[in-house]
Amino acid sequence: MTTYCTVSINGLDIFYREAGSRDHPTILLLHGFPTSSHMFRNLILALADQFHLIAPDYPGFGYSSMPTVDEFDYTFDRLAEVMAGFVDTIGLKRYSLYLMDYGAPIGYRLATQYPEAIADHIRRFLTTHVVENTKLNSNNK
Numbered sequence: 001m002t003t004y005c006t007v008s009i010n011g012l013d014i015f016y017r018e019a020g021s022r023d024h025p026t027i028l029l030l031h032g033f034p035t036s037s038h039m040f041r042n043l044i045l046a047l048a049d050q051f052h053l054i055a056p057d058y059p060g061f062g063y064s065s066m067p068t069v070d071e072f073d074y075t076f077d078r079l080a081e082v083m084a085g086f087v088d089t090i091g092l093k094r095y096s097l098y099l100m101d102y103g104a105p106i107g108y109r110l111a112t113q114y115p116e117a118i119a120d121h122i123r124r125f126l127t128t129h130v131v132e133n134t135k136l137n138s139n140n141k
Helices: 037-047 075-091 101-114
Strands: 001-009 011-021 025-030 052-054 095-100 116-120
Touching: 001 075, 011 037, 011 075, 025 037, 025 075, 025 101, 037 052, 075 101, 075 116, 101 116
Parallel strands: 025 052, 025 095, 095 116
Antiparallel strands: 001 011, 011 052
């Protein structure tokens, strides 16, 4: 079952979808442009029995706060800063990254700033919803 939550990060409401047991390896799903966490709805359902899945909406996307360009600096550095705060706020200690489009520059910033938190990144995804070429297992939580 997918749950829908919102947390406050530096005055911004960040919406996210979460599914799967926290006892399973965690995958942080970072969406592309011009999408939102909604793009992962079917993937989340397909993988929730094996993984703990988190899919946030960046500021200005989906159900998250949408400050004006005068109120928020819409750069990859700033989006990564907000996502780092998000990861910290929801208590993710170790996770794999699924990177899509805009998710790549945001996710790679997280990986270089917090390499100890990154279990792996998803390099290939089959249409059968089987994750391959990763090191994901029950030891990477």
